[in-house]
Amino acid sequence: MVQVVFEKVSKAYGDTVAIPGLDLMIESGEFVSLLGPSGCGKSTTLRMLAGLEQPTSGNIRIGDRDVVNLAPAARDIAMVFQSYALYPHMTVAENICYPLKKRGVAKADRAIKLAEVAALLQLEPLLARKPGQLSGGQQQRVALGRALVREPSVFLLDEPLSNLDASLRAHMRAELIELHRRLGKTMVYVTHDQLEAMTMSSRIAVMRAGELQQFAPPDEIYNRPANVFVAGFIGTPAMALADGSLADGGGHLVVHVGPLAVALPYAAAARPAAVTVGIRPEDVLVGEGPWQAQVRLVEPTGYETIVALDAGGLALTARVPGSKALRVGETVPFDLRRERIHLFDKSDGRRWKPAGR
Amino acid sequence: MKKRPAWIVSLVTWPIVLLIAFPLLWMLITSIKPAAELFSTSPTLLPKAITFEHYARVLQDTPFLQYFANSMILATSTTVVVISISVLGAYSLVRFAYPGRETLASLVLFTYLLPSVVLISPLYLMLVSIGLANTLASLVIAYTSFALPYALWLLRSFMAGIPQDLESAAMVDGASRMGAFIDVVLPQALPGIISTALFTFILAWNEYLYALVLVNSDEARPLTTGVMTMLISAFNIEWSLLMAASVLMSVPLIIIFAFFQRHLTSGFGAGGVKG
Numbered sequence: 001m002v003q004v005v006f007e008k009v010s011k012a013y014g015d016t017v018a019i020p021g022l023d024l025m026i027e028s029g030e031f032v033s034l035l036g037p038s039g040c041g042k043s044t045t046l047r048m049l050a051g052l053e054q055p056t057s058g059n060i061r062i063g064d065r066d067v068v069n070l071a072p073a074a075r076d077i078a079m080v081f082q083s084y085a086l087y088p089h090m091t092v093a094e095n096i097c098y099p100l101k102k103r104g105v106a107k108a109d110r111a112i113k114l115a116e117v118a119a120l121l122q123l124e125p126l127l128a129r130k131p132g133q134l135s136g137g138q139q140q141r142v143a144l145g146r147a148l149v150r151e152p153s154v155f156l157l158d159e160p161l162s163n164l165d166a167s168l169r170a171h172m173r174a175e176l177i178e179l180h181r182r183l184g185k186t187m188v189y190v191t192h193d194q195l196e197a198m199t200m201s202s203r204i205a206v207m208r209a210g211e212l213q214q215f216a217p218p219d220e221i222y223n224r225p226a227n228v229f230v231a232g233f234i235g236t237p238a239m240a241l242a243d244g245s246l247a248d249g250g251g252h253l254v255v256h257v258g259p260l261a262v263a264l265p266y267a268a269a270a271r272p273a274a275v276t277v278g279i280r281p282e283d284v285l286v287g288e289g290p291w292q293a294q295v296r297l298v299e300p301t302g303y304e305t306i307v308a309l310d311a312g313g314l315a316l317t318a319r320v321p322g323s324k325a326l327r328v329g330e331t332v333p334f335d336l337r338r339e340r341i342h343l344f345d346k347s348d349g350r351r352w353k354p355a356g357r
Numbered sequence: 358m359k360k361r362p363a364w365i366v367s368l369v370t371w372p373i374v375l376l377i378a379f380p381l382l383w384m385l386i387t388s389i390k391p392a393a394e395l396f397s398t399s400p401t402l403l404p405k406a407i408t409f410e411h412y413a414r415v416l417q418d419t420p421f422l423q424y425f426a427n428s429m430i431l432a433t434s435t436t437v438v439v440i441s442i443s444v445l446g447a448y449s450l451v452r453f454a455y456p457g458r459e460t461l462a463s464l465v466l467f468t469y470l471l472p473s474v475v476l477i478s479p480l481y482l483m484l485v486s487i488g489l490a491n492t493l494a495s496l497v498i499a500y501t502s503f504a505l506p507y508a509l510w511l512l513r514s515f516m517a518g519i520p521q522d523l524e525s526a527a528m529v530d531g532a533s534r535m536g537a538f539i540d541v542v543l544p545q546a547l548p549g550i551i552s553t554a555l556f557t558f559i560l561a562w563n564e565y566l567y568a569l570v571l572v573n574s575d576e577a578r579p580l581t582t583g584v585m586t587m588l589i590s591a592f593n594i595e596w597s598l599l600m601a602a603s604v605l606m607s608v609p610l611i612i613i614f615a616f617f618q619r620h621l622t623s624g625f626g627a628g629g630v631k632g
Contacts, residue, residue, distance in 0.1 A: 047525075050529055051528075051529075071533070072525075072528040073530075073532060073533065079529045081522045081525070081526055083520060085520065085525065087540075087541055087544075089545065098530050098531075098540075099531050102531030103531050146526075150531075156529075
């Protein structure tokens with residue numbers, strides 16, 4: 001079974017350290033997204049895996065082979081580039097067959113493979129054209145075809161959808177999910193778009209400044225972010241984050257945040273001195289509750305409306321049904337889903353788990 | 358922009374074209390006039406009789422063909438040498454990081470800025486000391502020395518315009534770096550290579566000064582100096598023969614231009630904008 005393993009991989013450009021030391025283990029057949037803001041080292045990580053960049057130190061394994069000293073051609077990988085990188089002087093058919101040709105596959109076998117891939121990606125009518133004569137979506141599919149044709153053990157995709165318009169992107173997302181399901185190959189996908197990462201991945205590696213923040217399935221990333229960065233980065237609209245403190249409210253835990261004192265259903269055992277409190281928009285229930293907040297901003301999106309609230313100095317965001325009419329300046333009562341409040345230790349930013357959870 | 362009537366455009370352009378083309382036309386006319394008509398006191402634009410005797414004489418009675426072959430060998434070898442070196446050099450300047458890369462590129466350009474007259478004497482002495490004086494090889498070296506810098510810069514701007522992702526993709530797809538260079542970079546740079554090759558060929562074909570100084574035997578003399586020395590003496594200029602030879606000299610360039618003009622203009626344009 002093919003695994004991809006990064007062992008203490010670091011990368012520095014001169015004095016600038018891009019990746020201080022990365023440990024990552026990708027299981028066979030997984031769809032893993034490397035997600036993070038630009039400059040977080042996700043593309044560098046992928047390029048090191050491809051062999052286009054040499055790590056400064058550390059080890060990278062694909063299957064049971066150390067690949068650090070192998071040329072890209074010897075790594076049994078295929079890569080789709082953000083720019084697609086189709087060879088402009090070759091036809092679609094020649095582009096797709098190029099990896100086979102370079103590996104000495106006989107002409108007759110190449111034709112068979114080409115026909116398979118062309119059928120899979122609906123490229124048959126385009127085979128004789130040059131890349132310059134194709135639309136963005138078609139170029140995208142040719143780039144995928146060139147990666148698929150050789151049946152490599154690992155697929156690398158570097159922001160392959162970012163040059164497409166929104167509707168085509170949604171369509172290609174669905175196609176990629178379907179493709180991964182059908183092929184069952186390991187795929188490593190670099191993106192800065194959390195929607196892409198959340199919808200397609202079996203696991204997401206959230207990166208920041210070259211360091212892995214959390215590596216977990218999408219629902220865990222969303223529901224149990226490992227630290228303040230992941231909490232703030234994942235989710236649209238973003239989670240409200242505010243400083244708070246924990247206290248003993250007669251045996252159970254009470255979190256003080258802004259003017260609110262929220263009793264939590266946990267025992268008040270050992271607790272950090274100061275915490276960062278995170279509250280997702282869907283966990284703010286507008287309509288009734290013990291607290292009052294002023295409506296600062298109303299953003300209708302159709303199905304639902306995003307509301308910015310000011311609860312006595314504490315800024316919150318809420319999702320309310322699109323049918324609910326709210327006016328800016330109005331004061332509304334609200335409640336919180338207390339068991340879904342996220343707590344992070346202020347000293348190190350890590351998620352803090354109350355005892356008994 | 359408002360479109361000007363076609364006749365105004367023609368009125369302006371045709372006189373300019375005629376002005377530029379007239380010497381060429383005169384050369385052609387003179388070369389097919391009988392010698393007697395050349396010096397008639399009332400010169401005529403169109404010849405009364407057409408003769409090709411001057412061409413026959415140039416080809417049969419003079420070493421013209423020898424010079425022509427020399428020029429061909431000279432221009433072709435210079436082009437091959439310059440293109441081989443500058444394609445690899447330009448790629449290196451664009452893709453590989455090494456200390457002094459930019460300095461090197463600027464220094465190369467600096468040599469191009471020196472007037473060629475300045476370099477003749479040292480170059481001549483160097484060629485004598487390595488035993489190459491008076492050979493075609495000495496001219497190939499001399500031409501390479503001033504065609505190469507320009508070729509490097511022209512190709513550099515072309516190669517800088519080729520996305521690096523293309524090579525990365527080729528390498529992931531199974532090519533070595535050299536393989537990626539041949540399969541992807543060269544075809545992409547082809548218009549640039551063609552225009553650089555044309556530039557070099559024309560330069561070597563038309564060069565006069567170095568040919569005059571470095572070579573003085575018929576075995577190694579190219580057309581430019583050869584035609585001059587054989588037909589212009591202190592006492593007499595064989596105008597008809599000179600013009601016939603000049604026409605024959607121009608033919609290869611005209612043929613090449615006809616074939617590659619599209620590449621030449623697009624090449625210089627693209628290189629200029631990107632550089």
